[in-house]
């Protein structure tokens with residue numbers, strides 16, 4: 033039997049599900065401690081939560097705020113439309129497959145309506161609420177630092193998107209208004225799970241199409257001639273989390289980029305280009321040449337463009353004799369020159385080989 037996918041978002045009914053009683057009839061409704069613990073527990077595991085309730089929005093949301101629970105919900109559809117519509121819209125907004133969505137409601141008719149229109153969504157009865165934390169589909173095997181703040185990241189993304197829609201001006205000015213920071217750090221063991229997720233998910237932005245396993249990356253963490261770098265970003269709306277990974281083999285004459293992957297979430301911020309520019313500047317300071325393993329896949333053309341734009345080419349150089357690239361993989365080369373830091377974000381990074389992070393200026 034194949035295991036059911038982990039639930040990424042649970043949509044809660046309110047009356048007689050999240051809280052006891054019916055807001056319109058009972059006025060003061062309360063939430064059991066056990067149910068509150070489930071909301072907090074799912075949040076800590078990185079399972080997002082939303083609301084679909086038949087009520088008037090304002091009083092229902094006000095009650096969630098009074099109860100101290102409003103902040104846990106990334107979306108709320110408190111209206112009189114079909115609940116299957118609410119669940120579908122929430123999934124679309126989060127860009128989640130319906131197979132990763134769940135719905136909990138005390139009303140059999142509501143569960144039947146959702147199950148009929150969205151057969152992939154898992155439906156739960158209200159009396160199952162207390163036991164959700166014990167169920168395997170609500171228990172991700174690992175909970176990374178980014179999973180723990182996933183809700184915060186989605187909420188920040190929503191505010192950022194609103195700001196973008198309201199913003200009237202050039203793209204560069206918009207980026208500057210975000211006050212973005214990029215942090216490049218040497219990967220620690222606890223970063224590896226999210227880094228591995230990144231290399232698996234970012235096929236468009238993965239320069240080699242090679243997926244490094246947790247074990248493969250782990251074995252390189254302490255290695256003298258390798259650097260495993262994690263790139264994370266944040267702006268004034270909140271964290272983006274880990275958005276990129278670079279694996280560099282440092283040979284005496286040349287730094288060989290064996291893996292470079294960035295999240296498609298930050299392509300519009302120019303993250304890949306800025307990362308390459310920082311690497312170019314850092315290599316130029318030490319006098320090393322740069323080489324990059326590149327294997328064209330159906331989906332990573334955008335990465336080739338980024339390399340070419342950064343000046344990498346299919347040139348010959350004596351430094352390339354220091355290693356052999358695998359069959360079917362190209363090697364792009366650059367003799368680096370000093371680069372100006374970007375004007376659209378601040379970049380903080382350690383000198384390669386260790387040390388505290390300093391701002392690239």
Ligand SMILES: [Zn+2]
Nearest residue numbers: 321349351352
């Ligand atoms: Zn060279």
